[in-house]
Amino acid sequence: MGTPEKARLVVLASGNGSNFQAIIDACEDGRLDAEIVLLIVNRPGAYALERAHAHAIPTQVIDHKAHPDREAFDAVLAKAIESVAPDWIVMAGFMRILTDGFVNRFLGRLINIHPSLLPKYPGLDTHARALGAGDRAHGATVHFVTPTVDAGPPIVQGKIEISPDDTVEGLKQRIHGIEHRIYPLAIEWLIEGKTDFDRASAQTHPAVVDASGNQIIPPSP
Ligand code: GRF
Numbered sequence: 001m002g003t004p005e006k007a008r009l010v011v012l013a014s015g016n017g018s019n020f021q022a023i024i025d026a027c028e029d030g031r032l033d034a035e036i037v038l039l040i041v042n043r044p045g046a047y048a049l050e051r052a053h054a055h056a057i058p059t060q061v062i063d064h065k066a067h068p069d070r071e072a073f074d075a076v077l078a079k080a081i082e083s084v085a086p087d088w089i090v091m092a093g094f095m096r097i098l099t100d101g102f103v104n105r106f107l108g109r110l111i112n113i114h115p116s117l118l119p120k121y122p123g124l125d126t127h128a129r130a131l132g133a134g135d136r137a138h139g140a141t142v143h144f145v146t147p148t149v150d151a152g153p154p155i156v157q158g159k160i161e162i163s164p165d166d167t168v169e170g171l172k173q174r175i176h177g178i179e180h181r182i183y184p185l186a187i188e189w190l191i192e193g194k195t196d197f198d199r200a201s202a203q204t205h206p207a208v209v210d211a212s213g214n215q216i217i218p219p220s221p
Contacts, residue, residue, distance in 0.1 A: 007034040007191045010086040012077075012094035013041050017048025018176055019092035019113055019183050024055050026184035033191060037084045040077065042096055058084075064096060074102040081106070088190060091145065092183070100147040108197035110145040111190070113183050115175050117141060117157055122150030127171040130162065138162050138171060140179045141206070142186035144197050154206035155195055158182040161211070174211075182209050 009027075011020050020039065026032040039052040042064045052059045060080050067073035073096075081089055091112040103110065116126040118141040130138040139159040146152035158178030162171065189195045200206070208216040 007032075007088060007187075008037045008084065008086045009034050009187070010038045010040065010081050010084060010089050011036055011048075012089065012091045012096075013039065013046060013048035014043050014095040015046055015048065015093050017046065017051050017092065019179055020048050021051050022180035022183055023090065023092065023187065024051065024057070026187070028055070032184055032188055034088075034187065037086060038080070040080055042073075042094070048093075070097070070099050071101070074099045078102055078105055088187065090183075090187065097149060098145070103145055103147045107146065108144065111142060111155065111186065112145050112150075112152070113140060113142050113179055114150050115140050115172075115179070117159065118143060118150055118154060127168045127175065131166065131168060131171065136162055138175065140175050140182060142182055143206075144200055153197065153200035153203075155186040155189065155200050156182050156207045156209060158209050159211070159216075178209070178211060181213060185209065 009023070011023065013020050024036060027034050027036060036057050039048060039057050039059045041048055041059070041061055044061050044063055049059055062073065062076055062080060064073045067076065087109065089106050089110045091110070116130065117137065117139040121129050137159055139157050141154050141157045143154040144152040158181060160174050160178055205217060210216060
């Protein structure tokens with residue numbers, strides 16, 4: 001029997017790509033038995049491209065502005081993804097709303113990270129909304145993508161406490177820190193079969209990791 005092949009990841013990003021970098025690092029240091037076979041960005045100037053080049057990861061720019069509508073963009077995106085036969089499609093700061101047809105085509109293999117403790121604060125400006133509401137806790141969620149934006153089954157959440165002197169910028173940085181911890185972890189669980197779409201859909205509470213990295217609720221076996 002030959003060596004089992006590494007899991008194939010396609011990453012979708014729009015901007016800085018610090019979560020993409022966290023996944024690169026996890027692949028390179030052996031935490032993830034995975035290979036990033038393609039980075040796709042929808043913005044030609046996305047810094048994530050530089051990160052890919054520095055690690056010899058193939059890239060493709062699919063500029064949404066060059067396509068007449070969402071259907072046309074998503075069709076090109078789907079074709080690019082399928083051309084490299086990935087096991088998992090990882091959205092890491094990919095600022096596009098996807099069509100139902102696209103999402104359903106990749107249902108169960110398409111994951112996203114969102115900077116809030118979903119179902120709280122789907123959409124934008126999550127840090128300001130958590131602060132404005134006087135919340136004591138905030139966080140980030142890795143979840144399967146379904147046609148309703150930011151509403152798919154959660155896999156793992158990273159949780160931090162909000163202190164009275166927190167600012168939007170400070171929260172953003174701390175949330176990034178916990179995102180970089182939980183995104184590789186969620187991918188590891190998927191690759192190792194510790195969770196999947198059906199099990200994530202059936203569980204009432206996702207696993208939670210706190211700011212010190214302690215796992216509060218384990219994934220279901
Ligand atoms: C992250 O906060 C993520 O939760 C959200 O977009 C941001 C991307 O940051 N979806 P980066 O590009 O990975 O640094």
